[in-house]
Amino acid sequence: MPTLKTASYAVQCASLGFLVLLGSGCAGTSNMHASVCSTPALAPYDPAEPVNRGIFAFNRTVDDYALAPIARGYRRLPDTVQSGVHNFVANFGEPKVFINDLLQGNARRSVNTLGRFALNSTVGLLGLIDVSGRLGIERHRADFGQTFGVWNIANGPIVELPLLGTSNLRDATGKVLSFAVSPFGSNSDTLETLSTVSTVGGTVDGRAKALPVTEELRTGPDYYEALRDDVAERRARFVVEGKAGQPMTPECGQEANNHER
Template sequence: MSLGVGVVMVQLMAAPVSAQPAAPAVPMAAVSAAPADPWQAFNRRMYVVNERLDDSIFAPITHAYMSAAPPPLRKAFGAAIDNMREPRTTMNDLLQAHPGLAAQSTGRFLINSTLGVFGLFDVASASGLPVHRADFGQTLGRYGVGPGNYVFAPVLGPLDLRDGLGRLVDAVTDPLSLVAGGWTTPFGASRLAASALDYRADADAQIKALGQDATDPYATVRSAYGQRRAYLVGQARGDEPDLPDFDPPPEAPLTVSPDPTPAHLLSLESASMRGPTPIADVK
């Protein structure tokens, strides 16, 4: 499954750095409904198209890259790509009225762009500024815009109407693209291709597991996507939804801080990004 094919694209703090109060830890319990899917017949056909494109084009390219590049090199490569997303995160943190998180993402970008050698090394996390992500779809949700219908598009993969609009806005207003150039420039085109390759490589294990283990991969992806987006919007609002815990119950109650996306949802949605993906990275 794929967040992107065809046109390659990508697209998730420590102690607060402002007066913004920290939210309480959130238990992993249940979120319910999958996104509204009235266009399911079309979406399932597009899902199959994405699978075939991935099997014939993107998976072979990704596997060649993974064979040629050792894990430390791939990690540094991915860190540099992630670092280029920080200005967009800062912009959305400000739009969501989260100045502490905006200061944190700004600090991450400055530290990793300098001490981290253009983002190749995540010095900021080691310094107490862990990564978080914010996007315009999340911003819209923070102010009450509903998700709308679910869509699985050949180029974009899983999204809902709100987040489709959010990705478009993120692509057009991405601060780094405005300064260094969008996808029509050499920098933008290189960034787009590199982001897609890195994203597909990161999702490779989840894609394989999903194909082997899921009875209905399409429904699994749709559910994971909807739960993850609901979780992220809940973070922005400060009223995060509970999430299902797919692992055996731990001895002590399991909680997560408000910033990280729960790993089981991130893994499932990563698998949904079969094929390259990050449209919001460049204009």
């Protein structure tokens, strides 16, 4: 009789296999040489706004009384500690970046990611030290939401997920899929522990880096609308970056960082 871990691994493999098949069917229609500055100006489609605002109110309460205070305390830690946490989380996520690089058909970026992960996981002490960055092998981000965008899958309506925040349906699907896909498998207690540490550390580190943005957005008359529109713009730029296969240039405006809290 198959164990729960075996069944979970089978689901993960099936999910990844579906992505590869879908990617092979859609990759031909994506514009891999799109201009990084050609961010599409699409207004967020929010037909379920009343429901989303209700979930947003819950998320904001959790953020105001738990996550944001922890993030502010985290920002008071020495820079070396924050840098170590950030580097470890980023390195632990590199295998998923690698998967998305492949699904986006970007061989150069996939080799870059694989090399970074191998070097930082060994010489960099499980990624605590960004040795690759010091050698000029720069880090980049990629996720399933970006991959779906590179495949020209439509944004879909705005979805506010409990604890996961604001996104469009395409990115929300990517977030859920990211939890289901584990490149490391699930048969090691050590890896499960490292995964938990990465999830907690990544949540706090990401929230801490987003604090300046969210504090500015809170000063407006409608925090929900301001955050929703800001996330939509940043994710649109992130997809353009994926299609171009390179980071956005400074003259094109703000980088597509994932400030989604």
